[in-house]
Amino acid sequence: MSSSAVEPEAADLVCQLENVQGMVDSLSAVRWKRHQDAVVELSEHGIVLILEESNCLQAKVYLRKELFAQYDYNAEERPRFGVSLGLFVDCLSTFTVPGRATAIEIRYPGPDMQLLLKSLDSSDACIYAEIRTIIPDTVSWDYNFEPAGSVPLSFTVKSAALKEAIDDLEWPGSSIRINLKPAPPSVSFRGEGHGDLQIDLMYNANSDLLLDFNCNRPVSHRYKYKFLRATTSNLPSSVMKENRGSKLTIGRGGMLKVQHLVPVGRAPFPNPHVIDSASHQQQPGRIAYIEFFVKPEEEEDDARND
Template sequence: MSSSTSGRDDDAPDLVFQLDCVHGMVEALSSARWKRHQDAVMELSQHGVVITVEESGCLQAKVFLKRELFVEYDYAGEGRVRFGLSLGLLIDCLNIFSSPGHASTVEIRYPGPDMQLLLKDSCNVNADQWAPQMHVYAEIRTRLPDTVSWDFQFEHAGNTPVTYTVKSAILKESIDDLEWPGSSIQIQMQPDPPSVILKGEGHGDLQIEYPYYANTDLLIAFQCDREVSYRYKYKFLRATTSNIPSSVIKENRGTKVQIGRGGMLKIQHLISVARPGMPYYRNIGGGDDQTSRIVYVEFFVKPEEDDNTVNDA
């Protein structure tokens, strides 16, 4: 899996990076976790790290960790390096480093001697220099990916994208309210009047409508030039919002929702991993900036087959 390059030690790792805000990273990864045992594929490149999880070929989440998020990022691999690991185990290990009072920078290496993902705290800025210092180490066993992740190609149907941006807290609350055991949720967008309608069916019907012009604080943005309507399994739809971090809710952030060709649903959350109380941080470019410390988490949900849906024009 690992390849040597000219002038490089064969045993040198493909990637060494340092992270100084573990809590934010835990929140970002947890947002893509919808069940206890979940396998993930980690992809490394010179541009950053992408973590992908999916289920049943109908639901996929991607967490994009661009290289600018890290204090140090040294990639020496060839092309892109991919391996599988347990998402839950990765989150649990990172949680150890994000415990209260533990403010160290975490260094992560891959691969270790037995192809592990290696984690350790590289320093402890709050420690007394004369006191004995405790260091934390963790190893996560990796594997060859069982399958190649689905390539969820998202394409806009027509010349005008069908999309809206809604407050994350409102979207989560709406999906939670629409729960009917074993049911599907219909998402409908229409240009006249401009609105988004979510409808659940069970022992009765429940419909939630977001009128665009009636409450601009609710729908931050709206774009739709034709009516579209698709149904999605509730369990897949709920997975896209079930673990939105409390920081996103508190900051009143927005979530972008798009419906593409064939009804492919794309939901994008923006999660800040800036260190609380710090006006800046030292990034790999040597600059002092917190504004770029945003993790993009994207979900893709395939629609159910339904003859009653309004098809693409």
């Protein structure tokens, strides 16, 4: 039962996901405002969704093909299309049922280049959606993140603590300076605006707040608060619950990379309507990767950082 009569061989991608909630969670994580257009890129490796704002912030969601129970990719050139993120997430949400995993099939393109979704749970009840896609922007999306030196400048912090710290920094607002110091190993977030607020995260072996810390020289960059906030504003409850850790890396020129891991749970019981491939059975980590790239604010004295 499908919403549109499309021959299977005509589709560039037909994939099945056991639990739509994981996809809702991962896409919601990059939903920092109401109206956002995303670019979706399909490939033999999986699905990547890219968002951009004001040439200063980029987010990417990686849904590797191993997350899907079935992943049939048939395109010769990687298809790319634009879609309203809000609409996509809202449509996916209609498939979710509290306390139960819902399996869906995603198909692209439909007869009119739509993105087609349909539920797979029961042959007698079917939910479907056809989302209109748009031609994506031709703007270069590449933020060229490169390491700042031979030793990476990075730290991993519990996701809930990171979100809390960034939420607290709303009060001073405007710009937030992130400082990394090798001795004593620590990270500080400092906001200077209506008032000053500094949050220090000290790295030591006993603390499980900072899980990892790599820094061989002091480094300091300023970022616009609204972009920094976008990186944690909509973290799904599953990330907070698992509280694994979010990794922050400072690259060349002060470009900040924030990485989150979103669990994409599978159905508690195998779904008889979903074809379970062998590769899927062997896949242990069921994680969607979320990356944010935040450009720093221009410093008056750039020399002190590079």
